[in-house]
Amino acid sequence: MLDRFREITTKLELSDYVIDEIRAGVDAIFASNDSNELKMDALKATGEDSLAKVLNAYLQSLGFNATYLNPRDAGIVVSDTPGSAQILEESYKNLYKLRDREEIVVIPGFFGYSKSGKLITFSRGGSDITGSIVAAGVKADLYENFTDVDSVFCVNPTIVDNPKEITTLTYKEMRELSYAGFSVFHDEALIPAFKANIPVCIKNTNNPTGIGTIIVSKKEPQLNPVVGIASDTGFISIYVSKYLMNRELGFGRKLLTILENEGISFEHTPSGIDDISVIIRESSLTKEKEERIIARIKEELDPDYVSVERDLALIMVVGEGMDSTLGLADKATHAFNKAQVNIEMMNQGSSEVSMMFGIKSDKVNDAVKSLYEIFFG
Amino acid sequence: MLDRFREITTKLELSDYVIDEIRAGVDAIFASNDSNELKMDALKATGEDSLAKVLNAYLQSLGFNATYLNPRDAGIVVSDTPGSAQILEESYKNLYKLRDREEIVVIPGFFGYSKSGKLITFSRGGSDITGSIVAAGVKADLYENFTDVDSVFCVNPTIVDNPKEITTLTYKEMRELSYAGFSVFHDEALIPAFKANIPVCIKNTNNPTGIGTIIVSKKEPQLNPVVGIASDTGFISIYVSKYLMNRELGFGRKLLTILENEGISFEHTPSGIDDISVIIRESSLTKEKEERIIARIKEELDPDYVSVERDLALIMVVGEGMDSTLGLADKATHAFNKAQVNIEMMNQGSSEVSMMFGIKSDKVNDAVKSLYEIFFG
Numbered sequence: 001m002l003d004r005f006r007e008i009t010t011k012l013e014l015s016d017y018v019i020d021e022i023r024a025g026v027d028a029i030f031a032s033n034d035s036n037e038l039k040m041d042a043l044k045a046t047g048e049d050s051l052a053k054v055l056n057a058y059l060q061s062l063g064f065n066a067t068y069l070n071p072r073d074a075g076i077v078v079s080d081t082p083g084s085a086q087i088l089e090e091s092y093k094n095l096y097k098l099r100d101r102e103e104i105v106v107i108p109g110f111f112g113y114s115k116s117g118k119l120i121t122f123s124r125g126g127s128d129i130t131g132s133i134v135a136a137g138v139k140a141d142l143y144e145n146f147t148d149v150d151s152v153f154c155v156n157p158t159i160v161d162n163p164k165e166i167t168t169l170t171y172k173e174m175r176e177l178s179y180a181g182f183s184v185f186h187d188e189a190l191i192p193a194f195k196a197n198i199p200v201c202i203k204n205t206n207n208p209t210g211i212g213t214i215i216v217s218k219k220e221p222q223l224n225p226v227v228g229i230a231s232d233t234g235f236i237s238i239y240v241s242k243y244l245m246n247r248e249l250g251f252g253r254k255l256l257t258i259l260e261n262e263g264i265s266f267e268h269t270p271s272g273i274d275d276i277s278v279i280i281r282e283s284s285l286t287k288e289k290e291e292r293i294i295a296r297i298k299e300e301l302d303p304d305y306v307s308v309e310r311d312l313a314l315i316m317v318v319g320e321g322m323d324s325t326l327g328l329a330d331k332a333t334h335a336f337n338k339a340q341v342n343i344e345m346m347n348q349g350s351s352e353v354s355m356m357f358g359i360k361s362d363k364v365n366d367a368v369k370s371l372y373e374i375f376f377g
Numbered sequence: 378m379l380d381r382f383r384e385i386t387t388k389l390e391l392s393d394y395v396i397d398e399i400r401a402g403v404d405a406i407f408a409s410n411d412s413n414e415l416k417m418d419a420l421k422a423t424g425e426d427s428l429a430k431v432l433n434a435y436l437q438s439l440g441f442n443a444t445y446l447n448p449r450d451a452g453i454v455v456s457d458t459p460g461s462a463q464i465l466e467e468s469y470k471n472l473y474k475l476r477d478r479e480e481i482v483v484i485p486g487f488f489g490y491s492k493s494g495k496l497i498t499f500s501r502g503g504s505d506i507t508g509s510i511v512a513a514g515v516k517a518d519l520y521e522n523f524t525d526v527d528s529v530f531c532v533n534p535t536i537v538d539n540p541k542e543i544t545t546l547t548y549k550e551m552r553e554l555s556y557a558g559f560s561v562f563h564d565e566a567l568i569p570a571f572k573a574n575i576p577v578c579i580k581n582t583n584n585p586t587g588i589g590t591i592i593v594s595k596k597e598p599q600l601n602p603v604v605g606i607a608s609d610t611g612f613i614s615i616y617v618s619k620y621l622m623n624r625e626l627g628f629g630r631k632l633l634t635i636l637e638n639e640g641i642s643f644e645h646t647p648s649g650i651d652d653i654s655v656i657i658r659e660s661s662l663t664k665e666k667e668e669r670i671i672a673r674i675k676e677e678l679d680p681d682y683v684s685v686e687r688d689l690a691l692i693m694v695v696g697e698g699m700d701s702t703l704g705l706a707d708k709a710t711h712a713f714n715k716a717q718v719n720i721e722m723m724n725q726g727s728s729e730v731s732m733m734f735g736i737k738s739d740k741v742n743d744a745v746k747s748l749y750e751i752f753f754g
Contacts, residue, residue, distance in 0.1 A: 175620065176650050187621060194620055239726070243548065243571055244564060250637045252646070256630035265626050269646050270726040272733070273553050273693075277726045316650075329723060330707070330714040337707040346706060346732070348723040349616070349647040349654045355723070356649070 014057045022050045037082045041121045045111040052108035065103040078112035084123035095137020128189035136196035146205040151213040154228040176318040176354045177230045225321040226375045233361040235312040241275035242303040313364040317355045339370035391434045399427045414459045418498045422488040429485035442480040455489035461500040472514025505566035513573035523582040528590040531605040553695040553731045554607045602698040603752045610738040612689040618652035619680040635673045690741040694732045716747035
């Protein structure tokens with residue numbers, strides 16, 4: 001690891017002092033009396049921490065007024081749970097004081113410190129979550145996040161060539177899109193920024209002048225309310241029918257309880273009067289779980305009929321403001337019909353951030369291409 | 378009541394013997410030592426019982442080989458719960474013996490007898506339920522039910538003038554239709570016939586030569602898979618959204634539990650990734666219940682946003698076999714668009730017996746007319 005950093009510092013013409021500091025840090029971790037768990041967390045954090053030090057040194061070498069600030073000194077206080085830090089509320093008050101700083105403050109991501117002063121890493125989301133926490137703490141006007149793509153595309157670029165880019169996206173839209181293949185961001189990383197109402201701009205590290213994609217709480221109504229089309233395969237549907245189901249208080253709740261007992265999250269529950277389907281990710285189900293679930297449904301709900309349908313794909317047509325635009329469902333269903341794809345399921349809530357369609361997996365590319373053509377072509 | 382019966386028997390030129398028998402029956406009820414509850418049940422049953430006696434006498438006077446058979450003698454054994462009889466399984470074995478009878482057997486509807494020999498009435502469905510039970514017991518080829526309409530229409534005749542009649546309907550289709558305005562039959566009355574797989578023919582008492590509508594378990598695929606369009610108003614939607622709801626195991630189940638605790642059946646639960654709507658009948662909700670439900674949702678589910686949308690209408694496009702027909706969703710959504718009606722909600726399960734659309738109540742007639750035009754025009 002040190003060789004890699006030396007390569008970087010040499011290229012950036014920085015003094016060896018940075019490398020010496022990193023080496024001293026690693027040596028100190030091994031020499032400490034901390035538990036192996038804590039040592040592991042400290043080692044995992046070394047990469048992010050060292051990069052912050054390198055960046056800070058580089059900024060200074062360019063003449064910027066920059067300071068490296070350790071998360072402890074920044075006041076990022078987390079739970080005492082190595083490998084899965086939870087941010088503590090007091091951090092935000094501590095961070096707010098950073099507003100008084102006039103220099104560029106470089107804070108390494110991915111870790112904070114427990115009240116007893118131990119380094120603890122976050123479980124997921126890496127630096128993104130620290131960025132989001134700091135932005136929320138200082139009540140930033142904007143949180144710029146540099147990643148490796150120019151912007152978020154309105155459709156999966158492996159299905160449609162050179163699709164349009166999304167310039168503005170709401171949090172809700174991003175969630176609906178990220179659900180099915182749009183994994184630019186780790187969702188949980190955005191929670192602090194989302195709660196503090198701070199816009200997030202996703203930019204490309206290798207093309208910083210590109211406009212990127214900005215994620216906001218609210219946006220102006222658009223001429224075309226559809227911002228993107230997401231799709232994912234690997235779903236199954238459990239179908240249950242029973243004469244007079246509709247009159248049976250608690251039927252749906254009991255069905256969901258059976259799934260919950262097996263630790264299964266459901267995705268959607270389209271229903272008729274006497275039937276209900278529960279759509280779940282096939283990956284969340286083992287053969288044994290499936291058998292237990294079906295057996296319990298038969299025993300506890302006494303249905304007329306139960307079946308499992310496999311190889312389903314879900315397609316989400318996403319956009320806030322779809323609720324005030326006439327004819328969008330007409331357009332979307334027409335796209336499926338044009339592509340000769342049968343719609344197995346439809347689901348659209350009163351929010352109308354999205355319309356969900358369930359189809360057979362082998363038709364997903366045909367359907368997505370046809371939808372793209374109709375909404376963005 | 379006796380005067381009304383005397384009028385009938387006089388017109389049918391029947392002997393006074395029938396009237397004397399009815400009077401003796403009523404006198405016996407008042408003279409008995411039974412509880413008031415049981416006396417009430419016996420009195421309620423007098424109307425149906427007397428009509429069966431009158432019908433039997435009339436059939437005999439026309440020269441038919443007919444017999445009046447009391448439910449006790451027919452073997453209709455029910456639970457000892459006055460006003461809400463539940464049929465006991467042994468009844469079906471008893472009734473099967475009636476197959477040996479060569480004459481027309483006239484059995485009054487609406488009541489059976491407990492094991493201790495007391496007369497007990499059914500709670501709902503009147504004679505329909507007895508007819509359904511007897512048909513199941515004798516394993517009939519057909520259960521003809523005489524009502525006051527020629528047949529079931531494919532759409533509400535108060536919305537569309539002279540709509541088409543439905544000749545064949547499956548049980549599932551009838552259930553979906555009867556849900557929203559097609560209340561020809563009391564659903565529960567059909568359970569025994571449904572379970573025994575017996576076709577039910579609905580005919581008009583005043584036009585017995587009309588072909589009526591036949592309800593079957595299965596039917597051949599049709600050229601137009603849509604059999605009917607049902608609609609009803611008076612629905613509300615409770616909308617709940619929460620960032621990352623989708624990751625929260627048990628969220629939907631908890632929401633349904635809150636409703637169940639208030640005794641509320643939900644109709645549909647369209648959902649997005651981070652939001653879910655529960656559609657319920659406004660009549661099932663009091664102001665107090667609504668307030669308690671909203672308060673519990675806020676407290677127990679910690680959502681970002683909760684709202685209630687009122688004045689919703691549901692429209693069901695119904696037909697078995699819709700699942701194998703391409704383009705039906707396209708046709709349906711096009712009908713809404715043509716009528717300039719915005720679709721607030723869509724829901725279609727994997728069964729595809731129906732597609733459900735939620736719209737604003739004041740647009741329901743426009744939408745139904747447009748759908749009728751497209752599917753039956």
